[in-house]
Amino acid sequence: MKKLAFLSTDNLDDFFVYDELLVAPFAKAGWQVDTISWHRRNINWNEYTAVIVRSTWDYQQHPEEFLSTLSEIDQSCARLENPLRLQQWNMHKTYLKDLQAQGLTIVPTLWLTKFNEHQVAAQFNEYDTDCLVLKPVLSANADDTFKLTVEELIAKSNELAEVFADRKIMVQPYVKTIVEEGEYSLFYFNGSYSHAILKRPASGDFRVQEEHGGQLLPYQPDDYMCQVAEQALNAMPDSSLYARVDLIRYQDKWAVMELELIEPSLYFTLDTQSPQRFVEAFLQRIER
Template identity: 55%
Template sequence: MAKIVFLSTDNLEGFFVYDTLLIPFFEQAGWQVATLSWHNKDINWSDYDYVIVRSTWDYQQYPSEFTACLESIDKSKAKLLNPLTLIKWNIEKSYLLDLEDRGVSTVPTFWQSHFSVDTLVQQFDVFATDTLIVKPILSANADDTYKVSRDNITQFIPTLSRCFAERKHMIQPFLPSIVEEGEYSLFYFAGAFSHSIRKVPKSGDFRVQEEHGGALHLIEPDQTMLDAALRALDAMPEQALYARVDLVRCKGEWALMELELIEPSLYFNLSPSSPQKFVDAFLAMHQQDALNP
C-alpha cells in the first residue's frame, strides 16, 4: 500500500485538528496514512511516498529547525506538499508584498524590522485610525498579536519593545469589520474551490481562531469573494495542493488578510464533502506526477 505522512507536531493539546477525517477516504483509495511529528529526527522520509504538511502548529517558534526538516524531506524520495519552494515563499508574511505587486488587494500594512515607539505612534495618523494591530511577520495562531489603541499604547510599550526589539513585524489598522462581520476563509484543493466559512471572534476579542473562542459558520461565498480569492491564487508562484484564502472587508472591498499555504486548518468538519474533494485533488496530482516523473 502506498504511504502518506501527515506532518504534525509533538503536542496538540488545546488545538482543534480535523485531518483524521481524511484518513478513511485515503484508505479507500489505497493509501496508508501516518501522522508524524516534524520534531522526530529518526524518521526515514524515503519510506513514504508523500509528506503533506498539516498540523505543524509550533513551527513559528523554531523556523530554522522547521525549514531544515522540510529540506530533509525534500531531499528524500518522498514528495513534499505543499512544495518546499512555495512554503519558503509563504513562511513570512512579506509574501503579501509580492501579491500586492501582482495586483492583489491586501490589508494596508507598515513593515518594520526593529521596534520603534515613534514609528508605531505615527501609524495612527498614517492609517487614520485609533486602533492598530501589531504582529510578527513570521507567526501562526495569532501568537504575539496585539491590539493597540491611542488610549492604551503606554501600557503596551514594554511588551512590544521586548517582543519586537529585533524581530520583524507588521503594523496594520484594526478593521472593525472583523468584529462586526467576521473574517472569511475560502478553501481550494489543487486550484478548485471546495468550501467557505465565516469566522467570528467571541465577544470582547478580535481573534477569530477556535482556540481563542471564535465561532465558525459554513457559508456560500458570493461572486465578488470568489473573484478576490482567485486573484490571490493566480498570483501564487506555483500550484498548491491546498490553499486557504482569508478575506476581510476593508473600506467596502474585499482585501486579502492571508494566503495560507503551510499548515492552515481546512475545517473538514464543517463541510461533509470536503474530505473527498481533498483526496480527489491529491489523487489527480499524484496521477500527474506519475505521468511526468
C-alpha cells in the same frame, strides 16, 4: 497500501484538529496515513510516497529547524505538499507585498525590522484610526498579536520592545469589520474551489481562531469573493495541493488578510464532502 505521512507536531492538546477525517477516504483509495511530528529525527522519508504538511502549529517558534525538516523531506523520494518553494515564500507575511504588487487589496501595512514606539505611534494619524494591530511578520495562530490604542501602546511599550526584540513586525489599522461582520475563508484543493466558512471572534475579542473562542459557520461566497481568492492563487510562485484564502471587507473591497499555504486548518467538519475532495485533489497531483 501506499504510505503517506501527515506532518504534525508533538503536542496538539490545545488545538482543534480535523485531519483524522481524511484517514478513511485515503484508506479507501489505498493509502495508509501515518502522523509524524516534524520535531522527530532520523525518519526515513523514503518510505513514504508523499508527506503532507498539516498541523505543524509551532513551526514559527523554530523556523530554521522547521525548514531543515522540510528540506530533508524534499530531498528524499517523498513528494512534499505543499511544495518547499511555496512554503518558503509563504512563511513570512511579506508575501502580502507580492499580492499587492499583483493588484490585490491588502490591509495597509507598515513593515518594521524591529519595534519602534514613535514609528508605530505615527500610524494612528497615517491610518486615521484609534486602534492599531501589531503582529510578527513570522507568526501563526495569532501568537504575539496586539490590538492597541494610543494609551495602550504607551503603557505596553517596554513589553512590546521585549516581545519584538530582533523580530520583524507589521503594523496595520484595526479593521472593525472583523468584529462586526467576520473573516471569510475560502478553501481550494489543487486549484479548485472546495468550500468556505465565516469566522467570527468571541465577544470582546478580535481573533477569529477557534482556540481563542471564535465561532465558525459554513458560508457560500459570491462570484466576486471567488474572483479575488483565485487572483491570489494565481499570484503564487507554484501550484498547491491546498490553499486557504482569508478575506475581510475593507473600504467596500475584499482585502486578503492571509493566503495560508503551510499549515492552515481546513475545517473538514463544516463540509462533509471536503475530505473526499481533498483526497481526490491529492490523487490528481500524485498521478500526473
